[in-house]
Amino acid sequence: MKHIAIMGGGKIGSMIADFLAGCGDYSVEVFDRSSEQLDKLETSAPIKKTVLDITDAAALKAALSGKFAVLSAAPYHLTVFIAEAAKAASAHYLDLTEDVASTRKVKQLAQDSKTAFIPQCGLAPGFITIVAYDLAKKFDKLQDVRMRVGALPKFPSNALNYNLTWSTDGVINEYCEPCEAIVNGDLRETSPLEELEEFALDGVTYEAFNTSGGLGTLCETLAGKVRNLNYRTIRYPGHAAIMKALLNDLGLRHRRDVFKDILENALPTTLQDVVIVFVTVSGWKDGMLVQHTYANKVYAAPIGGRMRSAIQITTASGICTVLDMLAQGDLPTHGFIRQEDIPLDRFLANRFGRYYAETESHNAAA
Structure with a gap:
């Protein structure tokens, strides 16, 4: 079982936690600075909840020690803090950010990394x-x-x-x-x-x-x-x-x-x-x-x-699919990985990617 850290216990973070904990292959710990936010988290399988100030670099690195991957569902302005801690802790890094400047910094961090850095794993980009x-x-x-x-x-x-x-x-x-x-x-x-x-x-x-x-x-x-x-x-x-x-x-x-x-x-x-x-x-x-x-x-x-919203389902299934493909050896395990490096057919065949496949109303021309 692979240990996963999720940063951010909001609407998307809770859906990610539910997907991953529910499949039985991941041990999930959700971090958020708000204990009230963590108390609201409801998942179909047990998860660990931890109060953490993400801007505390030492505490963040310690929290990620021994984790297979960290998934950032935190606000975009915390992206770089989390990516830097992931590199220091030798954990794979995935995020949902649409912020262009943050992604450029993540790409720089990935240049000599021994783990994978995969930003923008949500809906758009993603x-x-x-x-x-x-x-x-x-x-x-x-x-x-x-x-x-x-x-x-x-x-x-x-x-x-x-x-x-x-x-x-x-x-x-x-x-x-x-x-x-x-x-x-x-x-x-x-x-x-x-x-x-x-x-x-x-x-x-x-x-x-x-x-x-x-x-x-x-x-x-x-x-x-x-x-x-x-x-x-x-x-x-x-x-x-x-x-x-x-x-x-x-x-x-x-x-x-x-x-x-x-x-x-x-x-x-x-x-x-x-x-x-x-x-x-x-x-x-x-x-x-x-x-x-x-x-x-x-x-x-x-x-x-x-009941889960469509944006929860699509965003969380995106990042969970990419994590699952990484864990199964379907993606490179180090360096910067672009979304366009991920094959669509294998994405849709994944147990989390199927949430897109099952609702397709129009198929692209062959």
């Missing part, structure tokens, strides 16, 4: 990166890669058409930080909340706009090989305009603590959500210009006797 690269490999020559993901309430009932289903810090960060894209062959930074578009899926209209971090390392991987590559977050129409007014016109991008407090006291959470994954890739194959599309919707569902 699963969508695996899907996009799998589609891209089917072409002789790429043209455009468009990646769209959204975690949305099934029953929107406020002006933002949104409920809190994910980390509030993470949402604000991806709405404020610069975005990466390849535009007409050139790698560029683009502005968040811009390049608004609308599309329909299964008769429902959505909007999508630039947000930071969703591409993972794909810009670097596909540089010089694709004309256009971009990532946009999916929301219901009208969301982006209100967010731009709050963040730009009212200046809340410079007062993130205030904005976080507003959102968490105005927008209720919900377990009645849907995650949408929509990837379109075009290019040349056998002398013809063709397009392949992957579209999938994942809904909230009962797992282990408890």
Whole structure:
């Protein structure tokens, strides 16, 4: 049995703990600075809960001693602390961050590491990166890669058409930080909340706009090989305009603590959500210009006797699948590992990856 440390006992951390402890192959210990948060954790199998200040480097290293891997479900600004401690403790490292700067530092830590460093193992970046690269490999020559993901309430009932289903810090960060894209062959930074578009899926209209971090390392991987590559977050129409007014016109991008407090006291959470994954890739194959599309919707569902949100299921199954593949010898055991290094078919065949496979509504063209 492999010993696993999970940093962060929030909505996603609790789902990760439930998946791993429930399968019987992992001994799980969850760390959080809040004893109240740990007391709220409910899992279908026994886990250990430990109060820990993650910013205490010595205590963090001691906590990771003897662990096979550490999985970070903590806020993005703690990513580097945890990655540094993982390296010092010789534990494999996996995280869910969308933060570009943190991932660059994780990559530096991995350069001479004897253990694996696998950041961005969630939904986006994460699963969508695996899907996009799998589609891209089917072409002789790429043209455009468009990646769209959204975690949305099934029953929107406020002006933002949104409920809190994910980390509030993470949402604000991806709405404020610069975005990466390849535009007409050139790698560029683009502005968040811009390049608004609308599309329909299964008769429902959505909007999508630039947000930071969703591409993972794909810009670097596909540089010089694709004309256009971009990532946009999916929301219901009208969301982006209100967010731009709050963040730009009212200046809340410079007062993130205030904005976080507003959102968490105005927008209720919900377990009645849907995650949408929509990837379109075009290019040349056998002398013809063709397009392949992957579209999938994942809904909230009962797992282990408890109702779990779609964002909990998709995010936790992503990082648990990558951990499982690492433990089973299906991935390299040292250095930096990109999401696009993970084969889609083996991901979906995994006992945790099946939560994506079981809900697929549209299959990509062969």
